[in-house]
Amino acid sequence: MNAxxxxxxxxIGIRLGRLLFILCAVAHVVLLLRLGQCVRNRSITYxxxxxxxxxxxIAAFLLINAFVQTASGIALNTxxxxxxx
Numbered sequence: 166m167n168a169x170x171x172x173x174x175x176x177i178g179i180r181l182g183r184l185l186f187i188l189c190a191v192a193h194v195v196l197l198l199r200l201g202q203c204v205r206n207r208s209i210t211y212x213x214x215x216x217x218x219x220x221x222x223i224a225a226f227l228l229i230n231a232f233v234q235t236a237s238g239i240a241l242n243t244x245x246x247x248x249x250x
Contacts, residue, residue: 196220 203209
């Protein structure tokens, strides 16, 4: 694969990544608003509870994964030079 094609694919990936992040953020806001509306009206349905639980699980997974990645990077950067895992 030549450099032009690789650069083009990279640019497409960056743009799609930004778009997917924005769509994900909008979906989270809509879910939280809908959940608040249903709680206020006392009309909570099972699929909404299931979606909320899935959202909470995904949020917890991402936070734990981010913490582990950050802590691993700090631990690896504090090793004396010449020592590797």
